[in-house]
Amino acid sequence: MTADLDRFRADYAAAFDAHLTGTGETGLESAYELGRKAVTGGLSLLDLAGVHHGVLADSLQDADPSQVARISTAANAFFLESLGTFEMASRGFQEAHETAQLQARHASQLRGLAEASLAVNSTLSTDEMLDLVATSAREIIGANRSMLTMQADAPQPDEEWLTAPLIDREGRRLGVIQVADKQEAEFTQEDESILLQLAQMASVALENARLYEHERDIAASLQRALLPARLPEISGVTHAVRYVAGGAGVEVGGDWYALIPRPNGSVGIAIGDVVGRGVRAASIMGQLRIALRAYALEFADPSVVLRRLARFAQTLPEDQMTTCVYVAIDPENGSLRFTNAGHPPPLIVKPDGSVEYLEGARAMPLGVTADPEYEESDASLEPGSTVLLYTDGLVERRGESIDTGLERLRTVVADAPREPELLCDRLLEVLVDNAPGDDVALLAVRALPQDLDPLDLTLPADPSTLADLRRTLRDWLDQAGASEEEVRDIVLATVEAAANAVEHAYGPGDAQFELEAHSVDGEITITVQDHGSWRTESDPHRGRGLGVMRAAMDGVEVNSESEGTRVRLRRRLRGGSRSG
Numbered sequence: 001m002t003a004d005l006d007r008f009r010a011d012y013a014a015a016f017d018a019h020l021t022g023t024g025e026t027g028l029e030s031a032y033e034l035g036r037k038a039v040t041g042g043l044s045l046l047d048l049a050g051v052h053h054g055v056l057a058d059s060l061q062d063a064d065p066s067q068v069a070r071i072s073t074a075a076n077a078f079f080l081e082s083l084g085t086f087e088m089a090s091r092g093f094q095e096a097h098e099t100a101q102l103q104a105r106h107a108s109q110l111r112g113l114a115e116a117s118l119a120v121n122s123t124l125s126t127d128e129m130l131d132l133v134a135t136s137a138r139e140i141i142g143a144n145r146s147m148l149t150m151q152a153d154a155p156q157p158d159e160e161w162l163t164a165p166l167i168d169r170e171g172r173r174l175g176v177i178q179v180a181d182k183q184e185a186e187f188t189q190e191d192e193s194i195l196l197q198l199a200q201m202a203s204v205a206l207e208n209a210r211l212y213e214h215e216r217d218i219a220a221s222l223q224r225a226l227l228p229a230r231l232p233e234i235s236g237v238t239h240a241v242r243y244v245a246g247g248a249g250v251e252v253g254g255d256w257y258a259l260i261p262r263p264n265g266s267v268g269i270a271i272g273d274v275v276g277r278g279v280r281a282a283s284i285m286g287q288l289r290i291a292l293r294a295y296a297l298e299f300a301d302p303s304v305v306l307r308r309l310a311r312f313a314q315t316l317p318e319d320q321m322t323t324c325v326y327v328a329i330d331p332e333n334g335s336l337r338f339t340n341a342g343h344p345p346p347l348i349v350k351p352d353g354s355v356e357y358l359e360g361a362r363a364m365p366l367g368v369t370a371d372p373e374y375e376e377s378d379a380s381l382e383p384g385s386t387v388l389l390y391t392d393g394l395v396e397r398r399g400e401s402i403d404t405g406l407e408r409l410r411t412v413v414a415d416a417p418r419e420p421e422l423l424c425d426r427l428l429e430v431l432v433d434n435a436p437g438d439d440v441a442l443l444a445v446r447a448l449p450q451d452l453d454p455l456d457l458t459l460p461a462d463p464s465t466l467a468d469l470r471r472t473l474r475d476w477l478d479q480a481g482a483s484e485e486e487v488r489d490i491v492l493a494t495v496e497a498a499a500n501a502v503e504h505a506y507g508p509g510d511a512q513f514e515l516e517a518h519s520v521d522g523e524i525t526i527t528v529q530d531h532g533s534w535r536t537e538s539d540p541h542r543g544r545g546l547g548v549m550r551a552a553m554d555g556v557e558v559n560s561e562s563e564g565t566r567v568r569l570r571r572r573l574r575g576g577s578r579s580g
Contacts, residue, residue, distance in 0.1 A: 270326040
């Protein structure tokens, strides 16, 4: 600053000397130039006054006494001219600085408004949108408080609030955005203009979100109405189904499924996915599902069923494409036939736990061509095998090959329970997030073994025989189609009954007890008969077998007579009756 001040003092002295002698620029021109230099050099009014008085003192010191009055008068006029120009230049500089600050703040507000518009229009949840708009208003305006009220008759705010109305397309009031407690200074016209623009943008976005949610609710209701509330019980099979809608912000899709008992005792199972979302997809899904059921009841061959369904799809008023797989199984003879119209392949889990995809009979999706050709493939269906149908939401992941998803599904199924309900639960637990990006439908159907010959055993009343009983009963229950959980419970209850017979019914000697097990129409009945009388157990920590049996079975009966004690245990396998 010292060097700048010294240069300015030299310039001022030269200009003042020229003003006194009448040479060079006029006084006004010199003063204007000096005022500009002072402002751009960052000098203050005090600096300017100090320079003037120093130059004046030097002039008076060397002047003739007769010239003192003239020099003083001329110096005063020159300083006043310099001072006026300095003030004018300072004021212009300050105004320009303030204008630049206002322009920068307004540009920042416009950027904030653009960012808020992008964020709001990328959000389909009304609640999230309301929070986002209120936060954006507070940040863009620079206020400490904001509030968004969605009420047509929202009360008028008091004077401390800056407010803008939310108006729908018909000009009706939706609500109001309000901000208060500005962080710097007072609200400006620019603030009001920005808030109005935010309100206009938010009004359109909120109305669109409401319309979207209304349509989504309609589609969801339509989809729920068109999908079966529960699947029918069918002789020879047990089954489970799951449907998980996509997460928030995702429209309802066109996933569907069907389980169809056919007149000849076979079973038709299908799953499909209409390309597209919303009410249109749900409506097409319902029509295709109804048509599939009609064709499945009329025709035995899967290829014919899908060919007819594809022709039906061509008659629908809107162009659409649907993937679908249809499988016909016969639990009596263990046959399986299927046709696949562009859908992920069915998966079969064999009784030994091995897993394989049914890759054959692949053809184009429904709705692609007016006269499609479909072939079919067949496979054997061993008793106890499970067929799994699913939609692509279970296996597809963004940025990942579908083959990777299919291999992941194979791995999870190989380690999962084979019983349909437990299998579906495991797949959802491992493969589906809490908020899946797409709808997921699962249909698992297990072919139950045919009614088995009764298990009829006569065993020595000796604790060493219980281990063999466990192994024998497990094998028999597995053939009966019991799940792992059911096998565990039934074996536990049965061995407890047998242990009671061994421990309580006999004294010394070569005693025996009998066990009979029956599987009829999906219900297991096991009878344990001894030929003694149960003794009262003196140990308070023993004798709790009856409670264990009742916890594990659907029914427990104990009959004690003079010729012995008979315990009858009943447990219905999941899937219910097989008699239809």
